[in-house]
Each structure stands twice: as structure tokens, then as C-alpha cells.
Amino acid sequence: MVQNDDSAEWNTDDDLYFEIDNFQSSPKSSSPLVTSLDHMFATLVDMGFSDDMIARAIQENGEPFLYVNEYICLFSFNVIVNDFAGPNAETSAIIDTISKYSMNCEPSSSKSKTIDHFLAMGFDEEKIIKAIHKLGEENMEEIANALLSSEADTSPMMKEEDNMDWSDSDDEMKYSDLLSSDDEKDQDSLYSCNPLSSLVKMGFSELEASLAIERCGDSVSIADLADFICAAHIAREFDEFHIDPEEQKPRQDIKKRRKEPRPSANNQPLHLPNPMIGFGVPNEAVFITHRSLPALARAPPYFYYENVACAPTGVWETISSHLYDVLPDFVDSKFICAAARKRGYVHNLPISNRYQIQPAPKLTIQEALSHTRKWWPAWDTRTKLNCILTVHASAQTTKRIRLELEAHTGEPSEATKRYVIEQCRRWNLVWVGKNKVAPLDADEIESLLGFPKYHTRGGGISNTDRLKSLGNSFQVDTVAYHLSVLKPLFPDGISVLSLFTGIGGGEVALHHLKIPMKTVVSVEISEGNRNILRDFWDQTNQRGEFIEFEDVQDLTRDKIVELMKRFGGFDLVIGGSPCNNLAGGNRVSRSGLEGEQSSLFFEFCRILEVVRETTMEMRRS
DNA sequence: TAGATGATGATCCCTGGC
DNA sequence: GCCAGGGATCATCATCTA
Numbered sequence: 001m002v003q004n005d006d007s008a009e010w011n012t013d014d015d016l017y018f019e020i021d022n023f024q025s026s027p028k029s030s031s032p033l034v035t036s037l038d039h040m041f042a043t044l045v046d047m048g049f050s051d052d053m054i055a056r057a058i059q060e061n062g063e064p065f066l067y068v069n070e071y072i073c074l075f076s077f078n079v080i081v082n083d084f085a086g087p088n089a090e091t092s093a094i095i096d097t098i099s100k101y102s103m104n105c106e107p108s109s110s111k112s113k114t115i116d117h118f119l120a121m122g123f124d125e126e127k128i129i130k131a132i133h134k135l136g137e138e139n140m141e142e143i144a145n146a147l148l149s150s151e152a153d154t155s156p157m158m159k160e161e162d163n164m165d166w167s168d169s170d171d172e173m174k175y176s177d178l179l180s181s182d183d184e185k186d187q188d189s190l191y192s193c194n195p196l197s198s199l200v201k202m203g204f205s206e207l208e209a210s211l212a213i214e215r216c217g218d219s220v221s222i223a224d225l226a227d228f229i230c231a232a233h234i235a236r237e238f239d240e241f242h243i244d245p246e247e248q249k250p251r252q253d254i255k256k257r258r259k260e261p262r263p264s265a266n267n268q269p270l271h272l273p274n275p276m277i278g279f280g281v282p283n284e285a286v287f288i289t290h291r292s293l294p295a296l297a298r299a300p301p302y303f304y305y306e307n308v309a310c311a312p313t314g315v316w317e318t319i320s321s322h323l324y325d326v327l328p329d330f331v332d333s334k335f336i337c338a339a340a341r342k343r344g345y346v347h348n349l350p351i352s353n354r355y356q357i358q359p360a361p362k363l364t365i366q367e368a369l370s371h372t373r374k375w376w377p378a379w380d381t382r383t384k385l386n387c388i389l390t391v392h393a394s395a396q397t398t399k400r401i402r403l404e405l406e407a408h409t410g411e412p413s414e415a416t417k418r419y420v421i422e423q424c425r426r427w428n429l430v431w432v433g434k435n436k437v438a439p440l441d442a443d444e445i446e447s448l449l450g451f452p453k454y455h456t457r458g459g460g461i462s463n464t465d466r467l468k469s470l471g472n473s474f475q476v477d478t479v480a481y482h483l484s485v486l487k488p489l490f491p492d493g494i495s496v497l498s499l500f501t502g503i504g505g506g507e508v509a510l511h512h513l514k515i516p517m518k519t520v521v522s523v524e525i526s527e528g529n530r531n532i533l534r535d536f537w538d539q540t541n542q543r544g545e546f547i548e549f550e551d552v553q554d555l556t557r558d559k560i561v562e563l564m565k566r567f568g569g570f571d572l573v574i575g576g577s578p579c580n581n582l583a584g585g586n587r588v589s590r591s592g593l594e595g596e597q598s599s600l601f602f603e604f605c606r607i608l609e610v611v612r613e614t615t616m617e618m619r620r621s
Numbered sequence: 622t623a624g625a626t627g628a629t630g631a632t633c634c635c636t637g638g639c
Numbered sequence: 640g641c642c643a644g645g646g647a648t649c650a651t652c653a654t655c656t657a
Contacts, residue, residue, distance in 0.1 A: 272634075308649060310633060341649080387648060394627050425646075462624055472649045502649095576649080584648030587630045 270316045272309055276332035276342055282356040282481060283335060283363070289352040297324035297348045300615050301497075301569070303608050304349065304482065304506070306474060306576035307601070308583050309342040312592045315582055316344055319593070322605045324348075329482070333475040337361040338368035339385040339428075339448045341475045343576075350485045357480045357512045361450060365430065368448060375431035379417050385428050385440075388448065389585055390471030392439035393427035405435035442466045449505075450476030450512075452536075456503055459535055461528040469529055474505025474576065480512050486572065493518035493544065495567050497611060499552055499575030499604055500524065504533035506574040511540055519567045523549040523575075552603040560610045569615050573608050577601040 279288045309330050316328055323346045333341035362368035364383040404416050429437035446455050456466045493516035498506055501524040510517055524530050530548055537546050581595020593601055
């Protein structure tokens, strides 16, 4: 079982990380733990249950699991924490759970979902069905590989960056694969005669091919047209693929409720997915493991950009177009922790084999803030907090609520309940006593956002600034989930260029993932935030080199080149530029990407481009 | 003077009704 | 398909207070 004990803080549980780390770095070891788990897993597979069902059943019975490398590793925390209690102790309960899944499973729903998924990617239905029949519908990745292989002759640009052998530790090999652009040129010349017929031959429908040509113009390459169609497929998957099968209805029954978004420069409107789980979150059984990354985005280094999802119309289209047309991974952190945080992440990271750092965050307010549980009235049914902002409720607000509640001797009136709930939602209030609500304090926010306890405490930063910095930060568990794919790629450590570092959410995520940081060049305007990160660096005994800059504009081309030559380049450029002019909470200057602060996004693009160019030059020489 | 407090809408999206 | 209503949102700024 995952420990409920609050003492299991990130910063004090190094032993636990050590065990996880060892387990992941040698997944094929013959330790009793792995042997037993492998045996149980193999036995259940032999019994005809799918990997997914087994994993879900084990999770439901209290055994979290991790996706490691190319296969699922079952992982028992009580084994580690309590010195191997034995995975077989709950095997019968797990089998019972799987049996229920099997009995309750609607074959058509899951299979149609798998078929729909690959249909949306443009594969032939007959081939999909054959692949599912041969490999099992739950083996999404193998099905995708099989389909890609079968399509290779007719659809060369469908090769996926995720199909690379990530276990290969030779970075040069991986990047050379990424950098290979000759294939792109060849395929363009191959299909340059008639774009429409070429796209149809590649398996796209005539309608979507002609639509792509109409949208993009007939002068663009076949590869770009194919990328456009694939991008549209993925965007559609955001809206449809993740819908609960129980709620999924025929397309003609879905009411069109949204206004048509303003088209972007490349005529590609972006939708926020509902539910907002992007390419997948840890607790969802279904997630996308492959995507078509535009050729331009495949060049090193890896980049990871974050900002608020609910930005003014057209902003994400602009961001995407400036970051090599990579589609944002829109994720609401409420699927990963107890607080909502709707963010868009544009990155060129692989998306398969992600895993969550353990122990996983608590998913409900009552679990995450257990000290509030006994005061929580039954009529306040909230289980998730709203987004943690930079401002919090005034004492007047909580006083008004207390007086309103104290006016009733028993159960409050319905009007009072409505008022209190509305205020609680608006200001993210939690129950701290009888008739007493309070805003979250900084310590609680640190915990909810996945930071080590007291991460922002001390160092001369005021409480107000502490709350402001936290409100502007990453949700560490969400970012760590995305960055987890880097773990097998950089076993010897990673060099990071961290822009708009804030209080170091990216660095904390890498530390939690136990990815050694060889170099961190950090750029952060706030002195208080720089102090916080420097303290973190010292307190966690980092051995790498740590360099700070105050302003992104100090990172001139010459400076970047100098730093890259000194450190051998950067493996990851990470950052979330200011959202001040994008955030809904801004009543004064929500002026979009052209705003005073948010226009710094273009500095992120400038610096990333210099790093990419310099990386190319360094690899050529 | 630094830090804390409290009042200040706009925008986007979803829901539900017609 | 349209529209009104409501919920949610990495905030800003003037004023107060110690």
C-alpha cells in the first residue's frame, strides 16, 4: 500500500527513491521481488487476462504499478517499505477484480475504441482488425508498430519518433536518427506529382486530403500535408478518444457547443480537450502512446514549454506555430494531484513509457489535507481544489462565512450553503474548524504542487511573495510524469537550460526522477526565487554545475554558444514564460502574447533556436 | 518602506434550455 | 443551432499597517 503517513515527504524519503531507482535501472534483475512479480504477471497473462486489466486490478487492490522501459513492471510499495510482504498475498483479490473486469467488459466498446484510435491515425480498418486479432487489443504499442511496418511502403513519413530504441544509451545514435532529413526530401520528391492522389495512396481519405490541400495551399510539401492531417487526427482524438465509453455517443448526436476557434496562421484551430488529459495521465487506462511529430521538431535538444491552457483565443495556435507546429499536451493536474491546474505543454519528448514518481500524490483534498477531514461538512462535496493562484481570500471573506454559518443552529439553509460553497470554490478555502474555513497556507500549497516541504520557506522571502511564487510555478508531479521518459536516455546525467525557472519546478522534477543534473543554467528574474533554487541545489547535494542568470535577454547568441561549448551543449531546454497577460485572473492587462510580460515567450523561442543551431554546428564539427 | 489587505472584471468554456 | 447563465482563472493596483 502507498503510505498515508505524512512523514513520507519527498525530501526525506531518499531511501525509497533509491530503491525505485535501483529497480528501474535493472528491471531484469533476478531479485525475489522482480521474480515474484514477473511470475504473478506471467501467470495472470497465461490465464488470459490482459496487461491492462492486471495492472488496473493490482492498482485497485492497493498495489501501484510503474511503466518501465518496454514493459509493465508491477511494483509493490509495501514490499519496499515493509521489507517484502509478498505480492502473492493479494493475488486472489486481484484475480477476483480482473474477473469482474472481464465480466463487465463490453467487448465492443473497448475494441471499437482501439479501432477508432488507429482509424483516427489514418490506418486501414482491415489491417487494424487483423493486428488487434493477432496482438490483442490492449497492446496498443505493438499494434501501432505492426501497422506502421505494414504502411512503411506507402507512408514513409508516418515513422514515429517514439519507435526509436530509447534503451540505446548512445545519444549520438538517437539524435542522428532524429536529424535524418534525407528521407523527408526523398519522400517529397516521390510524391511531388499529384498531392491529392499521393495522400490518398498513403491511406488518407480523399475528403481529408483535399481539405488539407485547401487549408495549407497546394505549394506545401506532401510531408507537411500529411503532418497537417495527422495533427488534425490527434486534435480530434483529444475531443473524442478520451471520452468514457459509457458517455460516448454517435457523432451525429453530439451537440456542437463550442464556438469555432479563431484559425491560427496555419489555419489549424486548437481545441482544449475534455477531459483535459493530453496524451495521457497516470490513472487513465487509455492514453496515446504515439504521435506524429513535425520533422522540424525532431531536432535536438529536447524542449519543454509550459503556459496556462485557458489563454485568450489564438494564443496557443501562435505558441504552437512558433515551436515547430508541435501540438500542445493540454493537461489538468487534477488528474494527477488534488488541485486543478490546466496547462498546455509543448514539447518534443517521447510520450510512451512515461511513469509517475512514487509515492503518487493524493488525489483528493481530504487525503492530501487529512487534517481538514474532520471539519469537512457533508454538504461540501468538493474532492478537488481549483487552480492555486497567486492571491488568496481575505480575512473578511472567511469572517463573513463564519458569521453566516453561526447564524444557524443546525444545518445551514440552502442559500447559505450555496453562498459558502461558491466562496470556497472561488477562493480555494478548506475547513479548519467548526464553521471555519481558511485559505491554503504556503506549506500546504507546496505539498499540493509536489514541492519538498519548506521549499520556499526562509531565505528572506515574504509570505506574500512565497504565495505568489508558488502560484506561478509548475505542478511538479505533472512535469515529472512528462520528463520521466528522459530517465533511460540520460543515465549519466542531463544538461539543462532552464528559462523562467521560478522556484525550480523542473529541477525538482528531475531530482525526484533521480536524473542527475550535470549542468543547470538557470534564468530567473526574481532574486527570491533564485535564492530558493540555490538553497534547493545546496540542500540536495547536487554535484553538477549551477549557473544563474537574471534576465533572458542576458543570454545573447554569443553567451549561449560559449556556455554550450563549455558544457558540451544542452540536452533539455525547459521553461514556462510569464502568463500575466494570458491568465484569466488578470483584469487589467490580459493583452495576450503581445503583453509586456507574456511577450517573453518569444525570448524562449529565440534562445531555443540558437541552442538548436549551435547543437547542429557542434555535431557537424 | 516592505509587506499585507481587499476591491477590482474580462475572457473563455461548458451546461442547459429553447 | 443559438444564446443566456454560470464557473473558473500562474493577476493588478490602491490603500492600509506595522
